[in-house]
Amino acid sequence: MEQDQAPSEKPGHPPAQATLHEVRTAENSAAHLLPTLQTMKESNPHLTLLDVGAGSGTISVSFAKLIPDGHVTGVDLNPNILPRARAVAERDGVKNIEFQQGSVYKLPFADETFDVTFCHQVLIHIGTPWDALREMLRVTKRGGIVAAREGDYETECVWPELPELRKFHKLMAGLMSAGGGTPTAGRQLLSWALKAGVERSQITLSYSTSSYSTPSDRNICSQGLCDQLRGGSRLREKALKFGLGAEDDFEEMAKAWEEWAKRDDASLAMLHGEILVQK
């Protein structure tokens, strides 16, 4: 995601919350785009793709593997995350990729540069997502595709319903709103594309899910959230600043996530909105 990236302590190493972000790939986070990408690749193997708000770069790198004769550019607002993204590409031996700093509101590219422009969990965090979509459309070639996938945080459902996990949900929604974001992004994505000036007939809307329920998934999820709650990210600092939590709350919530991870009946799921816009 474009925001919420704490400066990494060691350049090239993931920040605390990256445990969770780095399970993201094109396959699990851009599945709605992949059939179209495959069709486009068949007529032009040299596709160029822009991943906006690339973060740790795991989605960008998996896109680069899918278009080995094409080229991927990842941008993120936070320059401190770029070394980590480059390290992920190097680890995976991916060469057809580059990362640079940039804002989704003012992308550092000429009009009609990319065949495909994508973002994931970016619009949910920003104040005027339709402006971001308009900017993404600007840098996309005619006949190209703008694709986005954004969570609908209000649909998040957790079982068992431990009281501290409810508190955590409210904290995260509160932080998102306090930062200018939109917890109901998923359901609003279509309306934002229309507001960016696109016709309804150019847009394909779909919905998908993300979830954690196997023992290993529960551990990844719990550890990622506990790392954030116990420090290592700006979550605590921001929660205190906005009056959304007290010091004692964070440890209680972390313990609840640890309890959740141990339970066989536990799961966490959320709905995501997805659009493909034909320019």
Added chain:
Amino acid sequence: MEQDQAPSEKPGHPPAQATLHEVRTAENSAAHLLPTLQTMKESNPHLTLLDVGAGSGTISVSFAKLIPDGHVTGVDLNPNILPRARAVAERDGVKNIEFQQGSVYKLPFADETFDVTFCHQVLIHIGTPWDALREMLRVTKRGGIVAAREGDYETECVWPELPELRKFHKLMAGLMSAGGGTPTAGRQLLSWALKAGVERSQITLSYSTSSYSTPSDRNICSQGLCDQLRGGSRLREKALKFGLGAEDDFEEMAKAWEEWAKRDDASLAMLHGEILVQK
């Protein structure tokens, strides 16, 4: 669904709310089961499948098409829906199918009768869903599969957020609870299977979505809901009985659904929980 079926005015014709139910197929409502069903069919083309709470039978009929050398049995608690289910099978020229009356709590079959036992939007409506799952397991052969898909109504997200649509959501959740059902069924499905005596290692949990957003989907959805709100189903009668709505409310909600259907930015989506249980 097993409950909420009003007697059909004309036998073999769909009741009002069936407009919505009859878009259901194995492909859109049992996708999590289909790869396993295909594998099972390859080693045994003569599979037997039980669809519990078959309703209008559209899911059962599409299962029967997928296992042409197998056989499908659909049961529903409401005998008045069975002529419609048989009419759907006849319309589609499907012969390897039969429908009969039966309760999910006391299925009219011997132990270990079916290779696959399935239900969709049944457990969400009943008081002790783990008993229903135990009964589904009983009639399933060793080595067979019990599969279920249940909505999580609390995750339903509608855009635009018209006040009357919020009221409608509350009404439906209230009716479900008043009738002994569980609006958060999707997230609880795994816990119900464990309560039915199954080990976690036998269960595969996944989540999927249903949604309406294209103009034709919006019309189907709006018409189905307006039919229910304006009569032709037991919704009004039950809402009045449980004190969940007044006569004036129903028409206002119906008008809101009509307005919703006309809007280009409109969508409706919901998360569903899905399990496969290996017996």
